[in-house]
Amino acid sequence: MSTQAHYDSGYSWARLGISILIATIGNVGMWAVVVVLPAVQAEFGVERGDASIPYTLTMVGFALGNVLFGRYIDRRGIAIPVAVAACANGAGFILAGMAGSIWLFALAQGVLIGIGTAINFGPLIADVSHWFWKRRGLAVAAAASGNYLAGAIWPPVMNYFLADVGWRTTYVGIGVFIIATILPLSLLLRHRRPVETVNADGTTSGPPLKQTAMSQNTLLALLIVAGIGCCMAMAMPQVHIVAYCADLGYGVARGAEMLAIMLGAGIISRLASGVLADKIGGIPTLLIGSVGQGLSLLLFIPFDGLVSLYVVSLVFGLAQGGIVPSYAIIVREYLPAKVAGERVGIVIMATIAGMAIGGWMSGFIYDLTGSYAAAFINGIGWNVLNIAAILVIVFNTRRRRPLPSAVPA
Numbered sequence: 001m002s003t004q005a006h007y008d009s010g011y012s013w014a015r016l017g018i019s020i021l022i023a024t025i026g027n028v029g030m031w032a033v034v035v036v037l038p039a040v041q042a043e044f045g046v047e048r049g050d051a052s053i054p055y056t057l058t059m060v061g062f063a064l065g066n067v068l069f070g071r072y073i074d075r076r077g078i079a080i081p082v083a084v085a086a087c088a089n090g091a092g093f094i095l096a097g098m099a100g101s102i103w104l105f106a107l108a109q110g111v112l113i114g115i116g117t118a119i120n121f122g123p124l125i126a127d128v129s130h131w132f133w134k135r136r137g138l139a140v141a142a143a144a145s146g147n148y149l150a151g152a153i154w155p156p157v158m159n160y161f162l163a164d165v166g167w168r169t170t171y172v173g174i175g176v177f178i179i180a181t182i183l184p185l186s187l188l189l190r191h192r193r194p195v196e197t198v199n200a201d202g203t204t205s206g207p208p209l210k211q212t213a214m215s216q217n218t219l220l221a222l223l224i225v226a227g228i229g230c231c232m233a234m235a236m237p238q239v240h241i242v243a244y245c246a247d248l249g250y251g252v253a254r255g256a257e258m259l260a261i262m263l264g265a266g267i268i269s270r271l272a273s274g275v276l277a278d279k280i281g282g283i284p285t286l287l288i289g290s291v292g293q294g295l296s297l298l299l300f301i302p303f304d305g306l307v308s309l310y311v312v313s314l315v316f317g318l319a320q321g322g323i324v325p326s327y328a329i330i331v332r333e334y335l336p337a338k339v340a341g342e343r344v345g346i347v348i349m350a351t352i353a354g355m356a357i358g359g360w361m362s363g364f365i366y367d368l369t370g371s372y373a374a375a376f377i378n379g380i381g382w383n384v385l386n387i388a389a390i391l392v393i394v395f396n397t398r399r400r401r402p403l404p405s406a407v408p409a
Helices: 010-026 028-035 037-044 048-076 079-097 102-118 122-129 136-189 216-247 252-280 282-300 306-320 323-334 337-369 373-395
Strands: none
Touching: 010 028, 010 079, 010 122, 010 136, 028 037, 028 048, 028 079, 028 102, 028 136, 037 048, 037 102, 037 136, 048 079, 048 102, 048 122, 048 337, 079 102, 079 136, 122 136, 122 323, 122 337, 136 252, 136 323, 216 252, 216 282, 216 306, 216 323, 216 337, 216 373, 252 282, 252 306, 252 323, 282 306, 282 323, 282 373, 323 337, 337 373
16 A cells, blocks of 8 residues: 555544544543642642642643654654553552652652653644644544543542542552553554655655745744743633632532533534634634634633633633644644654643643732732733734745645645
């Protein structure tokens, strides 16, 4: 079978399904530390600030891992990194479950779980993008949905076991489960991806790159700025909606339900944005999502009734879900395939940094003002920066030059 035949093939879709399953299992590392936070704080007898350090280190490891694994898969493929990361992730859960102090727990979270979880986001998305052409947007968005699926599935599963066997046994069980499931699944990703080459007559074996008046480095820099800006804004509702509901007197359970609505709507939004990106491109799709996110953030300020917050949470989830996958789509549309993993990892790292800093900044502003109103306004300001960076890209992008291709459209 020729290289070209692999694009959008039956195996491509099967590989996408495997990748989503791996991401749904492996991304437990993003959510588990939040679920066990109260139990860990109580057992180790520390303040809430110290108890939050494991989450911060997990995000740091997750950000670094996206770049480190991204560079490797550009050269060696995804199968071995997935297997190695699964072992690191699983070992991290087992060691964290045996930790004798909050600092050992935090170290296991940051170094092993954080970095081990990273393979299941940016690098896995980048790998999926190599197997699709006509439906690349949908495929990338579907792969990115694994993270939200993990957020929807793992917390209730963990809560069931926490009540029965405690957080330590639950953590050890998760570690064993990750290794037992992802290791064999990684063997199904050993096929070599399609190789994009340029022939002497100018034809290409892969989809031609879209053209822009900017250099590749300038485009990457603007995507980094946009990624930080959008996720600084995104962090306000996602990180603080539970606390916000508690402050309004609705209780943490209502806030948790709103967070679940955001994540569920985010999955729908990601898939829809993928379909849209296949029709109009990644940059217009990103701009639509960013504008929608900014408008939905505005709605949180005047509408603070219980029913209103449920509705606004739904609107916010539908607006923002497709933003992060759009960055990966843009990288694949405008930058060479040989650097896709590294460049996607860098942009994803910027979005993670935005989420981490934005979550902290919103809490800091709340401490200063005693209200989340100023924090929402701060998020909207960062969202404006995000839109401005995207508009610079739009104004410097021209139509794709007609390049011949060996693969029929």
